Amino acid sequence: MLVLLERIREYFPILLQGAWLTILVTLGSLALSTVLGMVWAVMRVSGIRWLANIATTIVNLLRGIPIIVLLFFLYFVMPDFGLSLSAMQASILGLGIAYSAYQSENFRAGIEAVDHGQVEAARAMGMGWPLMMRRVVLPQAVKIVLPPYGNIMIMMLKDSSQASTITVAELALQGKLIATSTFQNATVFSMVAVMYLVMCVPLILFVRHLEKRNKP
Amino acid sequence: MIEIHGLQKFFGTHHVLKGVDASVAKGEVVCIIGPSGSGKSTILRCINGLESYSGGTIDIDGVHVDHQAPSIKLIRTEVAMVFQRFNLFPHRSVLENIIEGPVFVKGEPRAGAIDHAKELLASVGLAEKIDARPSQLSGGQQQRVAIARALAMNPKAILFDEPTSALDPELVGDVLDVMRKLAETGMTMVVVTHEMQFAREVADRVLFIDGGVVAEQGASAELLGNPQHPRTQDFLRRVLHPM
Numbered sequence: 001m002l003v004l005l006e007r008i009r010e011y012f013p014i015l016l017q018g019a020w021l022t023i024l025v026t027l028g029s030l031a032l033s034t035v036l037g038m039v040w041a042v043m044r045v046s047g048i049r050w051l052a053n054i055a056t057t058i059v060n061l062l063r064g065i066p067i068i069v070l071l072f073f074l075y076f077v078m079p080d081f082g083l084s085l086s087a088m089q090a091s092i093l094g095l096g097i098a099y100s101a102y103q104s105e106n107f108r109a110g111i112e113a114v115d116h117g118q119v120e121a122a123r124a125m126g127m128g129w130p131l132m133m134r135r136v137v138l139p140q141a142v143k144i145v146l147p148p149y150g151n152i153m154i155m156m157l158k159d160s161s162q163a164s165t166i167t168v169a170e171l172a173l174q175g176k177l178i179a180t181s182t183f184q185n186a187t188v189f190s191m192v193a194v195m196y197l198v199m200c201v202p203l204i205l206f207v208r209h210l211e212k213r214n215k216p
Numbered sequence: 217m218i219e220i221h222g223l224q225k226f227f228g229t230h231h232v233l234k235g236v237d238a239s240v241a242k243g244e245v246v247c248i249i250g251p252s253g254s255g256k257s258t259i260l261r262c263i264n265g266l267e268s269y270s271g272g273t274i275d276i277d278g279v280h281v282d283h284q285a286p287s288i289k290l291i292r293t294e295v296a297m298v299f300q301r302f303n304l305f306p307h308r309s310v311l312e313n314i315i316e317g318p319v320f321v322k323g324e325p326r327a328g329a330i331d332h333a334k335e336l337l338a339s340v341g342l343a344e345k346i347d348a349r350p351s352q353l354s355g356g357q358q359q360r361v362a363i364a365r366a367l368a369m370n371p372k373a374i375l376f377d378e379p380t381s382a383l384d385p386e387l388v389g390d391v392l393d394v395m396r397k398l399a400e401t402g403m404t405m406v407v408v409t410h411e412m413q414f415a416r417e418v419a420d421r422v423l424f425i426d427g428g429v430v431a432e433q434g435a436s437a438e439l440l441g442n443p444q445h446p447r448t449q450d451f452l453r454r455v456l457h458p459m
Contacts, residue, residue: 120266121303125317125369126293135320139307 007187011178015188018174019195025091025160025170030153032096037103042133044104045111055104062101067162070094075166091163095156102152110145111137150207154200161196171195217242217277217373217404218263218295224271225258232258234428235272240373245405247415247436250425251451256408257300259425260375263406264288264295277372293321296366300378302358304350310337310361311346314368322369329368336364340394356387360394373404380411412455416440424448 043055062070075090085093114137122132164173175192179185218240225233232255240246248256261267263274265283274281276291304313314333318324337343340360350358359379366374376395380388392414399405399418409415415422419436424445432445443449 115303117299117301117303118305121297121299121305123266124264124292124297124299125365126289126321128289131320135316136305140305143307 004187007182007184008191011184011188011191014178015171015174015191015195018169018171019199021088021163021168021170022157022160022172022196023199025088025095025163025168026153026157028092029095029099029160030156032092033099033103033152033156036096036100037107040100040104041107041111044108046129059101059104062098065098067095067098067159068165070098071162071166087163087167090166091160091168095160095163099152099156099159102155103149106145106148106152107141110141113144114140147207147210150203150210154203154207157199157203158196217244218406219275220259220263220272221274222272223259223262223269223274225255225262225267225269232428233262233269236425236428236430238423238430238433240404240406242372242404243402244421245399245403245407245419247419247422248406248408248425249410249412249415249422249451250431254425255428256425257377260297260377260406260408263375264292264297266297293317293369294372295375296369296371296373297375297377298359298362298366298379300381302350302355302362302382304358304362304365306350308349309346310342310348310350310353313350313361314365317365317369333364333368336367337361339397340364341390354387355383356390359383359391363391363394363398367398373406374398376405376407376409378408378410380409410455412440412452424451426451 040055040059043051044059046052071091071094074085074094075087078085078090118136118140119132122136127135160170161172163170164176167173169177171192175188179188182188218238220236220238223233223236224231236255236259238246238259248259250256258267262269263276263281265281265288268283276295279287279291281291282288304310305316308316311330311333314336315326315329318329318332319326334343334346337346340363342357342360342364345353345357345361350361353361363374363379379395380391383391388411392411395405395407395414396418407415407419416436421433422436422439423430424432424439424443424447426447432439432443432448439448440452443452
């Protein structure tokens with residue numbers, strides 16, 4: 001028992017460093033995916049056909065490519081075209097781009113769920129499309145979009161472990177490194193699992209809070 | 217002020233309006249009546265470009281109504297609309313709903329818009345609801361706020377699309393009272409309605425729409441009291457004596 005505690009104390013700081021990188025990758029790719037997802041969503045509901053088609057194509061393309069392949073592409077292939085990214089940059093970019101497809105679908109569903117009468121009321125008072133989106137549609141869409149957005153955050157936090165495949169020493173990779181050098185697989189991976197869980201719990205509670213609030 | 221000539225409208229292959237001719241003079245109150253699905257609301261929605269039309273012309277003070285032209289925005293600030301289901305903005309307070317158009321569409325200073333909004337709210341009898349959310353109001357109250365919101369734009373005319381059809385019967389009177397007072401101020405109003413009593417008392421003219429055309433029109437007392445067209449007679453008999 002004492003030995004176990006000793007090991008935990010030894011591994012914890014290293015894993016904590018990994019957890020820190022996990023949070024950085026998650027926050028970075030969350031921000032990027034939110035912005036990109038918003039752009040695709042607005043293009044799709046713009047009513048301008050070629051814009052909508054471009055966005056639809058991008059979203060479908062991204063949905064069809066595994067995240068890990070996207071990461072490999074950014075990290076191993078882009079240097080051939082003269083674009084060398086750090087592992088951290090590549091993982092934020094890759095996860096952000098990959099998740100923008102899901103964000104976009106969520107945002108679009110939220111925008112389309114706003115009552116059509118709201119659009120008509122805005123138009124009938126002379127609002128143009130940008131003003132209507134900003135003042136009437138998007139503020140109402142946010143409420144609809146937030147609970148699924150929280151779920152996407154949870155998925156991203158866990159999927160940030162895929163950054164380990166391109167050498168980002170985040171929580172999963174740190175765990176693997178410790179485990180291979182100490183053979184304490186059970187201890188190390190239990191710690192890794194618990195640490196992921198601890199990071200997810202606040203997000204899970206956040207989603208539950210939003211879902212409760214949105215109930216009529 | 218509003219001139220409609222030969223208005224045609226298709227929904228897919230369904231020919232809804234088959235050449236509607238109508239005009240509304242400044243200060244006039246015109247009620248549009250007719251059976252469900254006759255295209256009454258569609259006419260109204262074509263006037264402010266919420267709906268496109270496939271033939272004919274609509275002019276408002278000489279400006280052609282084209283829902284794709286930039287001029288449509290100006291037309292909409294001058295011709296306000298009140299909807300059957302109110303369509304207040306649920307994420308904004310009553311006051312914010314009313315000043316939304318003046319401040320964000322017309323660019324009026326906020327302070328002046330707030331003063332104007334307070335006057336309008338008082339005139340529809342809801343001064344104390346200024347900070348309420350639409351969800352805290354009854355249907356009748358929401359519709360009166362919607363009328364105040366329309367008036368806040370200082371419109372030349374207001375289009376009413378079945379303004380009392382979604383209301384509980386006991387709430388209809390308050391809304392009609394507000395509309396009656398509005399008519400007395402000389403506001404130009406086009407009202408699609410099933411309230412025959414209102415049409416008889418308040419409207420200057422009534423248009424009876426049936427089969428996608430104006431089947432009969434005339435002074436309200438005359439058309440409602442002594443209809444000439446057999447379909448008008450039949451419709452009024454059904455509406456006035458449903459039992």
